[in-house]
Amino acid sequence: MFLKFSLRSMFYGAGGGNDIQWCFSQVKGAVDDDVAEADIISTVEFNHSGELLATGDKGGRVVIFQQEQENKIQSHSRGEYNVYSTFQSHEPEFDYLKSLEIEEKINKIRWLPQKNAAQFLLSTNDKTIKLWKISERDKRPEGYNLKEEDGRYRDPTTVTTLRVPVFRPMDLMVEASPRRIFANAHTYHINSISINSDYETYLSADDLRINLWHLEITDRSFNIVDIKPANMEELTEVITAAEFHPNSCNTFVYSSSKGTIRLCDMRASALCDRHSKLFEEPEDPSNRSFFSEIISSISDVKFSHSGRYMMTRDYLSVKIWDLNMENRPVETYQVHEYLRSKLCSLYENDCIFDKFECCWNGSDSVVMTGSYNNFFRMFDRNTKRDITLEASRENNKPRTVLKPRKVCASGKRKKDEISVDSLDFNKKILHTAWHPKENIIAVATTNNLYIFQDKVN
């Protein structure tokens, strides 16, 4: 049995979105339908080893789950994720000068690679980025000379002998402490943070500017992109996402609301307003509508782990770009093409402005993104097959294989298909994450976090 399992995972690796069978593993969060605003999940991110899974919510809290170290020989599934640490990362602030509230919602979390026993992550709201240290404490010193065990100080005159305090084991305590606060560098709302491959610097991007920071220095950042026009009346485009290249520490990309991606090289000039490459696909004239620009607005950009490709998500599709080809993507996957005929209604109810994220699997062979009705989609780049799955508490017992879903765009609805008109547009999956090494995925619905794994043995 064990041999079969290891052969299987060798053969399929971390890819094969459709060859693997996805099973429900866990769900975190409140059960009731009445969603508390503060519980709305706003970001999900695995750390570099995949052992830790962080979520941020609208209430400014970060919850970190840790994977149990399972016994590989005996276990029938990979370890479960349990709460490891919870802390309030950002508080609501009031800007007295502007007379407005600064939302505490966590927009992004990014992990630093682990260098010592402690873990570090960056979390950001609209205006301020914070570096958090998460460390474990499982021992405490006992046997002080001047203090009693309860903390009261002893009268020094009563001390007749000296002893050396010793460390004794205690229940594991996980502490989160803010080590750096990077504030006051963004006039507009921060949409992205990305750590450089040098692990010393990182970038933060808002609607009009991108700043470069050093992790050790909080009172200064360098502006590397500024697309604010001299006359604001000329403003027609904003920055929607930005990311550093995974290997090349001088290269980063940023996407725009007009569907373009610019690749910049920091060696070319101090201010990277001039791009090195501009990625843009010409508009398909047969699909042109008043909403063309809105649906072309890129909501997420992610480099592949290899650094050869990047993926962008716009309203209806996911596109894979080869960094060497600027004039069109090499692959395009339709997420929910059946919505194209509903754009007017989606404009009316503002759903057309929803920002979906996307992610790669560890081997860059499968990409995943969310949709409505708590559906999420995976596209296998090798087999060209795709699958639609649902994150739902119904019919989800541990290790039950998820049933593929299908949306009926028009005409006669087959059994088990769902018609477009009965989709619930309030149930959006905007945030998904894929374990860096294994077939474990985290999918966030409005206020619940689902964890799915591929079927083992």
Add this chain to the structure above:
Amino acid sequence: MKGRGLGRQGVPAAGSSGRFDPRVRQMMLSKGLKRKREEEEEEKESLAVDAWWLDPGHPAVAQAPPAVASSSLFDLSVLKLHHSLRQSEPDLRHLVLVVNTLRRIQASMAPTAALPPVPSPPAAPGVADNLLASSDAALSASMASLLEDLSHIEGLSQAPQPLADEGPPGRPTGGASPGLGALDLLGPATGCLLDDGFEGLFEDIDTSMYDSELWAPASEGLKPGPEDGPGKEEAPELDEAELDYLMDVLVGTQALERPPGPGR
């Protein structure tokens, strides 16, 4: 027109005052007031009827959209714009996308059919504006001026920051507080402007600030209208004229907070 609530100095050129232009306010007000329940339902109906090209069963679905948008789509977009601007801190992406869509719709509704529906180069909106009806131009101008205010006040408050000049890469931004963000400051006030009649507004302004000798006379270069030259962001010092403007803004905000009434 001194002392208009939110402290714009100088006399505006004709048709350039943006959001204070009574025509603009009238138009935006009228668009808002018009939405009584029966008309909303009418709108919904007309939306359904006009949106024949969105009917999935219709053979023309995947083909080019009609050259002219329905007026309900225009109204919807104006409402969205209005709603977006009323936020205390507007979502810039949402705002920009709605404005661009609205411009596209405006362009398709223009009398001259030769106008391309997609204004792509930055110069095009200016060109398109000239061809549109005056109320549309005023709308664009009001939007433009609101965004312009954002940049001006931001430039003011970034002035006192020290600039590191050891030749680090990029432009160091310093750790002091960010711009006032005119859009933010003016947001709620704009809402007040649009809600209340504008006659009462001018009565409430305390003009003693302007009468005082301490303040330099208003320079028209301080707060240029939409068609003027580039803004004051380049000036690093907080000079008297900028201080003047800053005070106007604060006075204007205070003025709005006072209850309106005759013979104050």
